[in-house]
Amino acid sequence: MQDQPTPSEVLAAVARFLRDVVASETAGHTSFNARVAANALEMMRRQLDLAPAAEAAERTRLAALLGADGDLAALNAELCRRLEAGDLDLATPGLEAHLWETTLAKLAVDQPTYWGYRAALAERAPVKD
Amino acid sequence: MSELDQALGALARRRLGGEGAGEVTRLSAGATQEIWRFMLVKDGARTPLILRRAPGGTRVSESAVGLETEARLIVAAGGAGVPVPPVLCVLEPDDGLGHGFIMGFVEGETLGGRIARGEVLATARPGLARQCGEILARIHTLDPAEFPTLRRATPAELVSQYQAAYRATAWPRPVFVLAFRWLADHCPPPPAKPRLVHGDFRNGNLIIGPDGVRAVLDWEIAHVADPMEDLGWICVNSWRFGVADKPVGGFGAREELWAGYEAAGGSPVDRDRARFWEVFGSMRWGVMCCGMTAAFRGVDPSVERAVIARRTSETEVDLMRLLAA
Numbered sequence: 148m149q150d151q152p153t154p155s156e157v158l159a160a161v162a163r164f165l166r167d168v169v170a171s172e173t174a175g176h177t178s179f180n181a182r183v184a185a186n187a188l189e190m191m192r193r194q195l196d197l198a199p200a201a202e203a204a205e206r207t208r209l210a211a212l213l214g215a216d217g218d219l220a221a222l223n224a225e226l227c228r229r230l231e232a233g234d235l236d237l238a239t240p241g242l243e244a245h246l247w248e249t250t251l252a253k254l255a256v257d258q259p260t261y262w263g264y265r266a267a268l269a270e271r272a273p274v275k276d
Numbered sequence: 277m278s279e280l281d282q283a284l285g286a287l288a289r290r291r292l293g294g295e296g297a298g299e300v301t302r303l304s305a306g307a308t309q310e311i312w313r314f315m316l317v318k319d320g321a322r323t324p325l326i327l328r329r330a331p332g333g334t335r336v337s338e339s340a341v342g343l344e345t346e347a348r349l350i351v352a353a354g355g356a357g358v359p360v361p362p363v364l365c366v367l368e369p370d371d372g373l374g375h376g377f378i379m380g381f382v383e384g385e386t387l388g389g390r391i392a393r394g395e396v397l398a399t400a401r402p403g404l405a406r407q408c409g410e411i412l413a414r415i416h417t418l419d420p421a422e423f424p425t426l427r428r429a430t431p432a433e434l435v436s437q438y439q440a441a442y443r444a445t446a447w448p449r450p451v452f453v454l455a456f457r458w459l460a461d462h463c464p465p466p467p468a469k470p471r472l473v474h475g476d477f478r479n480g481n482l483i484i485g486p487d488g489v490r491a492v493l494d495w496e497i498a499h500v501a502d503p504m505e506d507l508g509w510i511c512v513n514s515w516r517f518g519v520a521d522k523p524v525g526g527f528g529a530r531e532e533l534w535a536g537y538e539a540a541g542g543s544p545v546d547r548d549r550a551r552f553w554e555v556f557g558s559m560r561w562g563v564m565c566c567g568m569t570a571a572f573r574g575v576d577p578s579v580e581r582a583v584i585a586r587r588t589s590e591t592e593v594d595l596m597r598l599l600a601a
Binding site for chain 2: 186264
């Protein structure tokens with residue numbers, strides 16, 4: 148068992164350092180890139196925290212939707228194949244809900260402040276199951 | 277003094293009639309091309325100028341028209357009444373600066389968020405969408421025959437191009453596949469009269485002042501195609517910077533854009549085509565973002581590139597809202 152603090156905690160600390168110290172004590176391109184780097188570390192921290200549960204749920208949904216088994220990449224490739232062939236579409240029971248959940252889970256990691264994501268969350272809140 | 281400083285100094289003396297150049301600074305804008313600001317010293321006065329060149333002096337984007345053609349496009353657009361920066365000279369091999377050109381520095385705001393929300397531009401915003409329509413109408417009067425090297429593309433070819441680019445990433449994205457199905461089902465026939473389109477006319481590629489649009493930038497993906505493509509692209513979610521109820525760049529209404537376009541001589545706006553190009557635009561920006569992964573693993577292993585690659589999912593949520601709302 149690896150010791151503490153956790154990767155998530157250390158990444159958060161490095162991100163704070165980049166944003167609060169490096170970005171504010173440098174200028175121009177370097178300062179800009181320090182902020183970008185801080186954002187990148189925050190994103191990786193969210194992925195470590197959120198992706199395991201989100202991807203397990205995604206895999207369960209895909210297996211049910213496709214009646215097939217496999218790893219996440221293989222199942223997504225199969226879903227793409229069937230969508231492209233027209234075997235599945237938005238009218239397929241469960242498909243739209245699956246795509247929404249998967250997409251929102253990705254955004255929660257990649258860009259939780261993106262306004263389109265916030266809007267989608269707000270629009271979908273009343274029907275959330 | 278760096279190599280770039282020296283080369284710009286020599287250029288200032290040899291080709292711009294000046295005594296030298298200084299204060300060379302890289303501007304952070306421009307993810308696919310280098311943009312530098314420097315001061316031309318001429319007759320003792322200092323004038324800010326812009327060097328636009330491909331990173332390392334060579335081209336990086338496969339769909340780019342080439343910086344020499346871009347310079348010609350800017351000059352022609354200026355002649356048609358489009359606000360553009362003055363082009364002062366196109367780089368030659370002897371200049372030792374690679375491919376690119378020198379243009380005037382236009383004062384104003386280019387950051388999309390400040391244009392959509394900033395207090396300083398509050399008085400300019402109400403007129404911007406209509407002005408953008410007028411400018412697009414003028415761009416669409418440019419004669420494609422004068423630019424024979426520009427790509428000619430039908431709507432179906434453009435969809436295929438981005439579909440191929442998506443497939444080349446070899447990463448499954450069900451939402452994109454769904455979008456490509458929709459685009460194939462709704463793809464309009466080629467326009468009766470293809471026009472020279474800017475190809476990247478959006479909030480972020482415009483210099484805005486309190487008086488309105490001061491310059492249209494980034495002509496690198498101009499091509500000859502359906503003029504409605506430009507009218508759809510500026511409405512894509514990604515360029516609204518959080519101002520959801522102002523689809524045109526986060527500052528105006530589609531109807532204002534269309535009215536300006538038609539009033540300035542543009543052909544009547546086909547609403548269905550404009551909507552098609554708006555959906556196409558979200559997909560296109562998505563494909564551009566996910567293509568950044570290959571660039572990150574290849575020519576440009578920067579953090580910025582990695583982060584842009586991870587913005588692909590923003591377009592997935594946008595496409596879901598457009599197609600499964």
